[in-house]
Amino acid sequence: MSIRVIRSGLNTTFQDGGRPDLYHIGIPFSGAMDYRNYQITNKLVGNNLNDAVLEFALQGPRLEINENNINCVVTGNVTFTIKKNSKIYDGECYKTFTLNGGDEIDIICTNNSVYGYFSISGGFKLEKIWNSYSTHLRSNIGPNKGKKITDDDNLQINKTLTAYNQNKINYLNSRIEFIRVLRGTNFDYFSKESQKLFFKCKYEVSNITDRMGMRLNGYKLENLKNENIKSEGLVKGVIQVPPDGKPIIMLSDHGTIGGYPKFGAIISADYDKLVQLPPLSKVKFKLVNIEDAEKIFKFYVMETKNILDQI
Structure with a gap:
C-alpha cells in the first residue's frame, strides 16, 4: 500500500x-x-x-x-x-x-x-x-x-482500519507578540548597550534560515571580549553570535557543539512559535528569568494536553 x-x-x-x-x-x-x-x-x-x-x-x-x-x-x-x-x-x-x-x-x-x-x-x-x-x-x-x-x-503506508470517526478541532496557531529569552552563558561578553538593544529592537528573519538555524538581521551585538569560546555543547534555541555580530538561533537540526559566544536561549514554550516565523518577518524578544520560563513551560504542557484531550 x-x-x-x-x-x-x-x-x-x-x-x-x-x-x-x-x-x-x-x-x-x-x-x-x-x-x-x-x-x-x-x-x-x-x-x-x-x-x-x-x-x-x-x-x-x-x-x-x-x-x-x-x-x-x-x-x-x-x-x-x-x-x-x-x-x-x-x-x-x-x-x-x-x-x-x-x-x-x-x-x-x-x-x-x-x-x-x-x-x-x-x-x-x-x-x-x-x-x-x-x-x-x-x-x-x-x-x-x-x-x-x-x-x-x-x-x-501501514494497513489501516476500515472505518473511522471523523475528527476535527478548532485550533488557531498562536499569534506572536514577542519571543521570550533566557540569558546565555556568555551574556556578559556583550556590551551593556547590546544587552539592552537586543530586547528593544525588532529583528528580521533572514532568508538564510533552515532547519539548522535562523539568522537574524538587525542590530549587531558587540562582543567586548572580541573572541570566540572553546567549542562546547549546544541545544536547540541557543542564540549564538559570530564575529559579524548577527545573531543565529540554533534550530532542530543544529550541530551538537559550537564555538561562538552564547548570548541567550529561546524558552522551550516559545520554540514552536519561533520556527513558524517566515523569512523577512519581524520579531521582538523579551528577557525572562528561569523561574518564569519554568512556569510558562508548565502552562504550555498543560495547554497542549488540554488540546489533545479535546480530540
Whole structure:
C-alpha cells in the first residue's frame, strides 16, 4: 500500500519527536519543528503521538492515493485542495478526510508561517534509525536514506482500519507578540548597550534560515571580549553570535557543539512559535528569568494536553 508523490514540495521530510540523549556522540536532536502541531496531527488520525509524519516547509507535496479508504489530515496554517472523482475541493486544516484510489491532495502553501504536517491513520511504513523516524539531511540519518522526499517517490503506508470517526478541532496557531529569552552563558561578553538593544529592537528573519538555524538581521551585538569560546555543547534555541555580530538561533537540526559566544536561549514554550516565523518577518524578544520560563513551560504542557484531550 502506498502514496505516490507527484510533486515533493519544499523540504518535505519524515519527522517524529526527535532523537534525545545522543548529543554526546554527535547526533542532533532533529524531529518536528513545531512539536504541538506534530502531536495534534497524530492524535487527529488516531496514531501514537510519536509516530512519523510528513513535514513540509512553505510549499507542501502533491500526493496521489493508491489505496481505498485512507484517512488523512493536514495541520498548520495551510492552503490545500482535494481532488475526488475529478472534482476539486478546498481542504480544511485540523479536519480528517477520507481518500480513495486515484484521489489527490495538493498542499499548495503555508500562510504567514513555515511548517505544516500531513499524516494518515495507521501511519507510514518506516524503519527507525537511532530509535527515531526523524530525518537529518546534513548527515543523511533517517528514513528514505536520510534524504528529502522527491518527485515520483512511493511512500509505503501501514494497513489501516476500515472505518473511522471523523475528527476535527478548532485550533488557531498562536499569534506572536514577542519571543521570550533566557540569558546565555556568555551574556556578559556583550556590551551593556547590546544587552539592552537586543530586547528593544525588532529583528528580521533572514532568508538564510533552515532547519539548522535562523539568522537574524538587525542590530549587531558587540562582543567586548572580541573572541570566540572553546567549542562546547549546544541545544536547540541557543542564540549564538559570530564575529559579524548577527545573531543565529540554533534550530532542530543544529550541530551538537559550537564555538561562538552564547548570548541567550529561546524558552522551550516559545520554540514552536519561533520556527513558524517566515523569512523577512519581524520579531521582538523579551528577557525572562528561569523561574518564569519554568512556569510558562508548565502552562504550555498543560495547554497542549488540554488540546489533545479535546480530540
